[in-house]
Amino acid sequence: MKKLLFIFTLSCSLVYSQDYKVEKDRIIDLFENLKKFGVNENQGNDRVAYSDFEIQARDYISKKLEKIGAKVYTDFAGNLIANYNPNNSNLKPILFGSHVDAVPNGGHYDGTAGVIHAIEVLQTVHSENISLNHPLEVIVFSNEEGGLFGSKALAGKINQQTLDVVTVSGYTNGEGVERLGGNVNRIFEVKRNMGDIHAFIEMHIEQGNNLYSSNTDIGIVEGIVGLKWWDVTVEGFTNHAGTTPMDQRQDAMIAASKFVLMVNETVNSYEGSQVGTVGRISAEPGVPNVIPGIVNLSLELRDLSSKKISMIYNKIIENSKIIEQETKTKFSFSPIDATGDPALMDRRIINVLSEVSDDLGYSSMLMPSGAGHDAQSMALIAPTAMIFAPSKDGISHSPKEYTDFEMLEKTNNVMLNTILKIDKIKLD
Numbered sequence: 240m241k242k243l244l245f246i247f248t249l250s251c252s253l254v255y256s257q258d259y260k261v262e263k264d265r266i267i268d269l270f271e272n273l274k275k276f277g278v279n280e281n282q283g284n285d286r287v288a289y290s291d292f293e294i295q296a297r298d299y300i301s302k303k304l305e306k307i308g309a310k311v312y313t314d315f316a317g318n319l320i321a322n323y324n325p326n327n328s329n330l331k332p333i334l335f336g337s338h339v340d341a342v343p344n345g346g347h348y349d350g351t352a353g354v355i356h357a358i359e360v361l362q363t364v365h366s367e368n369i370s371l372n373h374p375l376e377v378i379v380f381s382n383e384e385g386g387l388f389g390s391k392a393l394a395g396k397i398n399q400q401t402l403d404v405v406t407v408s409g410y411t412n413g414e415g416v417e418r419l420g421g422n423v424n425r426i427f428e429v430k431r432n433m434g435d436i437h438a439f440i441e442m443h444i445e446q447g448n449n450l451y452s453s454n455t456d457i458g459i460v461e462g463i464v465g466l467k468w469w470d471v472t473v474e475g476f477t478n479h480a481g482t483t484p485m486d487q488r489q490d491a492m493i494a495a496s497k498f499v500l501m502v503n504e505t506v507n508s509y510e511g512s513q514v515g516t517v518g519r520i521s522a523e524p525g526v527p528n529v530i531p532g533i534v535n536l537s538l539e540l541r542d543l544s545s546k547k548i549s550m551i552y553n554k555i556i557e558n559s560k561i562i563e564q565e566t567k568t569k570f571s572f573s574p575i576d577a578t579g580d581p582a583l584m585d586r587r588i589i590n591v592l593s594e595v596s597d598d599l600g601y602s603s604m605l606m607p608s609g610a611g612h613d614a615q616s617m618a619l620i621a622p623t624a625m626i627f628a629p630s631k632d633g634i635s636h637s638p639k640e641y642t643d644f645e646m647l648e649k650t651n652n653v654m655l656n657t658i659l660k661i662d663k664i665k666l667d
């Protein structure tokens with residue numbers, strides 16, 4: 240049986256010998272080195288955007304990439320870019336990368352895994368002397384965790400207000416960009432347009448439990464979900480909690496409670512992977528002996544389709560009218576400006592990712608991304624795709640974030656061979 244398996248493995252490796260492979264030892268080496276910049280006593284990662292830790296990590300990456308012959312620079316928005324173009328091609332570049340900033344006490348994989356993948360792709364192309372048509376560009380985006388800052392700058396989606404936002408490190412985006420070596424006075428010049436980039440690919444850990452729980456190697460992202468937020472106010476009647484009989488109350492809290500459950504049921508009543516959440520609630524006056532007259536809640540809906548978000552929202556409004564009647568209260572909804580439109584990934588690259596995963600003998604799954612990523616901004620200006628590696632138990636933004644190196648080796652092989660394939664195809 241063992242012998243049979245050996246022959247089978249051998250024949251597979253012969254069949255797939257045209258595929259290049261990354262080197263796991265180099266992945267481990269990059270991981271261990273990058274971890275040093277920001278590791279804290281909980282074994283978490285404090286490499287927040289614009290911190291000294293981030294600057295040190297980027298210096299380390301720059302040196303590594305310069306060594307293999309890339310031209311490394313920081314653009315005006317603080318994105319670190321390594322251009323690798325040994326053949327002096329004047330075709331549009333293929334970009335790939337992610338971010339190295341973390342949330343406070345975050346993990347060592349979110350963002351960083353994608354940067355490691357990007358560096359390893361370049362290391363493999365260089366060491367295997369692979370000849371490509373397009374220039375390759377590794378990109379390390381600035382301040383991803385604080386709202387996709389660097390990639391939004393590339394997509395032309397930042398303004399003066401964005402520059403004044405104070406980030407977790409205490410620096411504003413404007414100050415932070417200068418710390419990274421950018422130039423805030425020329426920041427709007429970094430904008431790239433549709434047609435400037437051949438393709439963009441980002442690898443990321445899933446940060447959810449779909450891949451890990453189903454034992455799947457590769458997540459191929461169909462799109463990054465859009466998100467809409469609303470403030471919801473329930474108006475009842477403030478009254479004495481001791482003297483008002485139960486059948487004469489206009490209790491906003493009762494209406495709000497029904498609303499929370501109704502949102503959950505409504506979202507669940509549709510087929511698909513949409514999600515809906517009430518994450519915030521407060522009652523006025525908010526004391527034990529007064530029937531709440533006002534309750535404020537939030538409502539969040541996410542899906543790959545804006546149309547579906549609107550459809551579910553309309554159903555929630557309709558169902559709220561029933562609660563209004565039952566509880567003699569009044570609901571009002573006002574949109575919060577935190578809206579993100581869904582970003583669909585490029586079908587052609589999705590197909591290549593899926594072919595390459597099959598060729599390499601890895602299991603893969605098409606899935607939406609519930610979390611926001613730089614690929615979301617990049618999809619506005621380039622054919623864009625994303626792949627996910629499994630996150631152990633779906634944990635992320637935590638020191639417990641974990642993906643084993645065997646898994647990262649697989650996603651890295653898929654990313655490498657996908658880049659080699661899309662180098663040969665027309666995408667515009």
Ligand SMILES: [Zn+2]
Nearest residue numbers: 349350383443
């Ligand atoms: Zn991330």
